[in-house]
Amino acid sequence: EAQVTQNPRYLITVTGKKLTVTCSQNMNHEYMSWYRQDPGLGLRQIYYSMNVEVTDKGDVPEGYKVSRKEKRNFPLILESPSPNQTSLYFCASSLTIYHSGANVLTFGAGSRLTVL
Amino acid sequence: AQSVTQPDIHITVSEGASLELRCNYSYGATPYLFWYVQSPGQGLQLLLKYFSGDTLVQGIKGFEAEFKRSQSSFNLRKPSVHWSDAAEYFCAVGFLTGANNLFFGTGTRLTVIP
Numbered sequence: 001e002a003q004v005t006q007n008p009r010y011l012i013t014v015t016g017k018k019l020t021v022t023c024s025q026n027m028n029h030e031y032m033s034w035y036r037q038d039p040g041l042g043l044r045q046i047y048y049s050m051n052v053e054v055t056d057k058g059d060v061p062e063g064y065k066v067s068r069k070e071k072r073n074f075p076l077i078l079e080s081p082s083p084n085q086t087s088l089y090f091c092a093s094s095l096t097i098y099h100s101g102a103n104v105l106t107f108g109a110g111s112r113l114t115v116l
Numbered sequence: 117a118q119s120v121t122q123p124d125i126h127i128t129v130s131e132g133a134s135l136e137l138r139c140n141y142s143y144g145a146t147p148y149l150f151w152y153v154q155s156p157g158q159g160l161q162l163l164l165k166y167f168s169g170d171t172l173v174q175g176i177k178g179f180e181a182e183f184k185r186s187q188s189s190f191n192l193r194k195p196s197v198h199w200s201d202a203a204e205y206f207c208a209v210g211f212l213t214g215a216n217n218l219f220f221g222t223g224t225r226l227t228v229i230p
Binding site for chain 2: 004033035040041042043044045048058090104105107108109110
């Protein structure tokens with residue numbers, strides 16, 4: 001089944017304890033992206049990657065890191081989490097970087113992170 | 117400034133009633149337009165999209181949306197709501213270039229009452 005898989009789905013951690021949220025897609029997609037969802041703010045892009053070893057900042061990159069060493073994986077790293085990073089995180093991927101009728105983003109199921 | 121506006125934070129409708137969720141955007145160019153649905157505890161599922169051509173687009177689950185360029189709107193409609201439609205709905209816009217980013221509205225939560 002074609003899908004985007006995120007782990008963990010739920011995580012409670014404490015301030016300053018490094019964590020990684022993994023994202024993997026099995027569709028051979030070039031483009032991958034991370035979003036965070038907060039009440040009243042919708043989804044905002046954190047980082048994106050147009051291909052292996054190519055990453056760039058989205059709208060809210062502060063406090064996050066990413067890497068794209070393999071095409072299928074795009075982990076989100078919080079080096080020193082803070083309570084304002086408590087959120088619902090979504091990974092997404094698409095075949096190419098360009099929108100078209102046949103190329104839309106596929107989203108993972110989400111990872112709910114709580115930082116105490 | 118670029119923006120996507122969903123003016124209704126929460127809408128309640130009776131099962132069987134019609135539904136319209138509003139979406140307006142403010143961008144210089146004509147964007148690509150999307151509606152996503154998020155059921156409780158689930159990820160985002162694409163309902164429908166508009167890229168070009170016929171301004172009335174059909175989606176899954178009986179939803180449709182109409183692009184009105186003069187009003188910069190892309191409202192989502194369904195003639196008869198089912199209890200299973202209770203969810204949060206997001207309008208999003210994207211562009212041909214610009215790293216495939218989607219700009220999302222803040223969402224409209226739909227409650228369906230028997």
